[in-house]
Amino acid sequence: MNCIQAKCVVKRKQSFSLTKTNSKDTMSSQSHSERHHKPKRYPLLSFWELPEYMKDNEYILRYYRANWPFKQAFFSLFRWHNETLNVWTHFIGFLLFLALTLANLMKPRLVHLFHIFTRSFSSSADKNVSHNIKDLFQGTTILFDLKHEMPLTIELESTALVIERWPFFVFLGGSMFCLLSSSMCHLFCCHSHDLNLFLWRLDYVGIVVMIITSFFPQLYYVFLCEPHWQIIYLAGITAMGLFTVATMLSPTLSTSKYRAFRAMLFCSMGLFGIVPAIHACFVNWSNPRRNITLAYESAMALSYLTGTLFYVTRIPERWKPGWFDLAGHSHQIFHALVVVGALAHYAATLQMLEWRDSFGCHTVP
Numbered sequence: 001m002n003c004i005q006a007k008c009v010v011k012r013k014q015s016f017s018l019t020k021t022n023s024k025d026t027m028s029s030q031s032h033s034e035r036h037h038k039p040k041r042y043p044l045l046s047f048w049e050l051p052e053y054m055k056d057n058e059y060i061l062r063y064y065r066a067n068w069p070f071k072q073a074f075f076s077l078f079r080w081h082n083e084t085l086n087v088w089t090h091f092i093g094f095l096l097f098l099a100l101t102l103a104n105l106m107k108p109r110l111v112h113l114f115h116i117f118t119r120s121f122s123s124s125a126d127k128n129v130s131h132n133i134k135d136l137f138q139g140t141t142i143l144f145d146l147k148h149e150m151p152l153t154i155e156l157e158s159t160a161l162v163i164e165r166w167p168f169f170v171f172l173g174g175s176m177f178c179l180l181s182s183s184m185c186h187l188f189c190c191h192s193h194d195l196n197l198f199l200w201r202l203d204y205v206g207i208v209v210m211i212i213t214s215f216f217p218q219l220y221y222v223f224l225c226e227p228h229w230q231i232i233y234l235a236g237i238t239a240m241g242l243f244t245v246a247t248m249l250s251p252t253l254s255t256s257k258y259r260a261f262r263a264m265l266f267c268s269m270g271l272f273g274i275v276p277a278i279h280a281c282f283v284n285w286s287n288p289r290r291n292i293t294l295a296y297e298s299a300m301a302l303s304y305l306t307g308t309l310f311y312v313t314r315i316p317e318r319w320k321p322g323w324f325d326l327a328g329h330s331h332q333i334f335h336a337l338v339v340v341g342a343l344a345h346y347a348a349t350l351q352m353l354e355w356r357d358s359f360g361c362h363t364v365p
C-alpha cells in the first residue's frame with residue numbers, strides 16, 4: 001500500500017460517507033481532488049448504509065446524508081436529499097411568522113396574514129383584494145394605516161381597560177422558535193450521533209413550546225375579565241408544558257421507539273385545551289366573533305391532528321417504500337400541516353384581540 005492509499009484509508013475511517021462500495025480508483029481520484037483543494041461532494045446513502053442511530057424510517061430508502069461536516073450539512077440546504085423539503089417547509093413557515101411579527105410590531109394595528117401578500121401587489125389591485133378580504137372577515141378587518149401610529153397597548157376610554165399585546169407576541173415567538181429549531185434540526189441532524197440526539201430533543205422541545213405559547217393569547221383574552229380563571233389556566237398549561245419539556249429532554253424518550261408516546265403526550269397537551277375551550281364558550285356566548293373564532297380553531301385542531309396521524313402512521317411511504325423518498329413522505333405532510341394549523345390559530349387570535357379591542361369587558365347584546 002503506497003502513501004497516497006494509506007492516507008485514503010485513514011480518511012475513510014474518519015468519514016462514514018466513504019462507503020464499502022468505493023473502489024480503489026474512486027479513492028485515488030478523491031485524493032487527487034483533495035490535493036487540488038476542490039470541495040468534496042459527499043454521496044447520498046441508502047437506508048442500509050446508514051449508521052444505526054439514523055435508521056428511523058425504513059420506508060424511506062434512499063438519499064440520506066450521514067456524518068457530514070457542518071459546512072456540507074449547511075450547503076445541503078440547496079441540494080436535493082430526503083430532508084430538503086423538511087428543512088424548507090418549516091424555514092418558510094418561520095419566515096412567514098417573522099414577517100407577521102415584524103409587521104405587528106411596526107404597525108400595532110392588527111395585521112391580517114393576507115395583507116402581507118396583498119400589500120406587495122399594485123395599489124389598485126391591493127384595494128380590490130383588501131375589500132374582498134374585508135368581506136371575508138365579516139367586515140371587521142382593520143386595514144393597515146400607514147399614517148396612523150398606535151401604542152402597543154390599546155386603552156379603551158369606555159372601560160379604562162388596557163388590552164395587553166404581550167400574550168399575542170408570546171404565541172408568535174413560540175411559533176418562530178418551533179419552526180426555526182425544527183428546520184435547523186432537519187438540516188444538521190446528519191452531522192454526528194451526539195448532535196443528532198441533541199437536535200431531536202430540541203425539536204420536541206420546540207413543538208411543546210409552540211403548543212404552550214399557542215394557549216397564551218386565547219386564555220388571556222377569553223378570560224380577561226375573570227382574572228382568577230386566567231391565572232389558573234395559564235399556570236396549568238405552563239406547568240404541563242414544563243413537565244413535558246423535562247420528559248422530552250430525556251435521551252431515551254427521544255428515540256424512534258417512543259414515537260407513539262411522544263405523539264400521545266403532544267395530543268394530551270392539545271386536548272388539555274378542551275376544558276378552557278368549553279368554559280370559554282359559556283363565558284363568551286354573546287361574543288359576535290365566537291363562531292368565526294371557533295371555525296379557525298377547529299381548522300387548527302384538524303390540521304394538527306391530521307398531521308400527527310401522518311407522523312405516527314408514516315403514510316404514504318409505508319404503502320410504497322422508496323416512492324416518496326424525496327417528496328411527499330409523511331414528515332413533510334406533517335410539517336406543512338403544522339404551518340397551516342399555526343396560521344389558523346393566528347387568524348383565530350386576531351379575532352379574539354379585535355373583539356377585546358372593540359368591547360373590552362362590556363357584554364355584547
Ligand SMILES: [Zn+2]
Pocket residue numbers: 086182186331335
Ligand atoms: Zn420535523
